[in-house]
Amino acid sequence: MAYDCYCAICGVGFCGMHIETPSEASLERRRRWIEKRYRAMKASSNNPPLPHENEARDDPVRSYDPRIVGWDNVSWLYKAYCLGLSDQPDTKSKAFISGPGYYADIGEIAVKTESESGHTQQRNVFACYGSGSDDARGPVIPFHWCCYEILTRTLTGSTDTNNVNTDVLYTVMNDLCNMSGSALDVTYGPDYCATHPTNTPTLEKFIQTSVTEDKDLRVPPTKIHLNGRSPTSPFGNLPLEMIYRICSFLPGESIKALTEASLSMHLVSQHNYFWEKTIQWDMPWLSEFHALKAGKEKSSLPDDINYKRLYLWLDNMTAPRYGMDNPSLTGVANRRRIWKVCEQLAPRYLKGLEEVAQK
Structure with a gap:
């Protein structure tokens, strides 16, 4: 891991990714370490306590x-790109993107480019x-x-990186550089x-197969019985379109909490359509x-899906967590984490x- 320079979008470095040697002894040590770490994290709400004296003697697993994970999974981490400011006065855009290059240590990215003659290469640092x-x-x-592609989708709703205003993005990111x-x-x-x-080629098939074969995901939604109760909350006076609009701005955890706190919202959430829309709002990644x-x-998806389930x-399944071991899900879990970072940049962008439009 590069300890002095990290990707601005995902927070991971550009070198030093070590893959464990596949021996029985190392895999058993890994299993014990992950099991111990997982128990500690679960017991302390993902804030592991300091290890006991006998646990501290164990060598931590850092691979x-x-x-x-194979080389194909981590090779993308070694390709570095950078967003900078051009010193050419005649360029329309002040910002530029350079790469691919490589991490050259001490916080520098090196990019090799061909000279104008095409016979030699020059190295920009x-x-x-x-x-x-x-x-x-x-x-x-x-x-x-690929992190920049995810950022592009978050900022513009498209996959075309040319839609990003790099001048504005540079200003936003430069203002956020840490101490x-x-x-x-x-x-x-x-x-x-x-x-x-x-690059998640097996994920779509995994979702389709799981939804098709898991009968629990196709159980009809439970009907609620009021037993004479009458919902009295502001949400009960709002049209469904307005409720859906409000929920589109809320994260999934807040939506679940709202449906538990308000009987009116609980009634609305019994509709399959409500959770179908929640997936659309809360999981754009x-x-x-x-x-x-x-x-x-x-035949893409069954018609009788229980969208709440x-x-x-x-x-x-897609929550980033310690000890994930399903190759079909680790990539999208990483994407989900990166998307959360991009959402922090979006309001500033x-x-x-x-501000540019007003000038």
């Missing part, structure tokens, strides 16, 4: 599981989160390309998964499911666009 270099008049913001000059001052969350976040949902083939199942 990736070879049964889950950019200082990340620093004060600039000979090749850029200010600090550059380093990132992995140590190693990343942005945002909450990245624990990087439990190193798997590529967008789950493109594989949305592709299945929009599929032209009628499906939402809870998807929320649990949109505000920057508004």
Whole structure:
């Protein structure tokens, strides 16, 4: 792991990813360590206590599981790109994107480019989160390309990276550089998964098979009996369209809490359509499911899905957590974590666009 420079979007470094040697002894040590860590994290709400004296003697596992992660899974981490400011006065956009390059240590990204003659290569060196270099008049913001693609979808709703206003994005990210000059001052969350976040070829099939074969996901929604009770809350006076609109701004945990606290909302949430829309609002990062949902083939998903159960199942299965071992899910769990970072940047970016439009 690179200890002094990290991707501005996912918070992971650009080198030093170690995959464990696949021996029985190392795998058994890994199993014991993960089991112990998992119990500690569960007991302390994901804030592990200090280990006891006998536990402290155990060597911590700092490598990736070879049964889950191979070179193909981590090679993307070594390709570095950067967002910087151009020193060319005649360019329409002040910001530029350079790469792919590699991490050259001490907080620098090196990018090799061909000379104008095409016969030789020149090496441009950019200082990340620093004060600039000979090749850029200010600090550059380093990132992995697939992380930038996720950021693009979060900011623009499209997959076309050309839709991003890089001038505005550079200003936003540069203002958020942390005091140590190693990343942005945002909450990245624990990087439990190193798997590529967008290259997830088995996920769509996994979801389709699970939904089709798991009968619990197709149990008819439970009908609630009021037994003479009459809902009295502000939500009971609102049209359904307004309630759906309000819920579209809430995270899934808040929606679940609201349906438990308000009888009116609990009644609304009995409709399958409510949870179908909740998946759309709360899981924009789950493109594989949305592709299945929009599929032209009628056999893509069953017609009798219980969307509340499906939402809870998807929320649990894709949650980034310590000890994940399903190759079909580690990538999307990583994407979900990265999307949360992008959502922290989005309000600043949109505000920057508004300020540019007003000039």
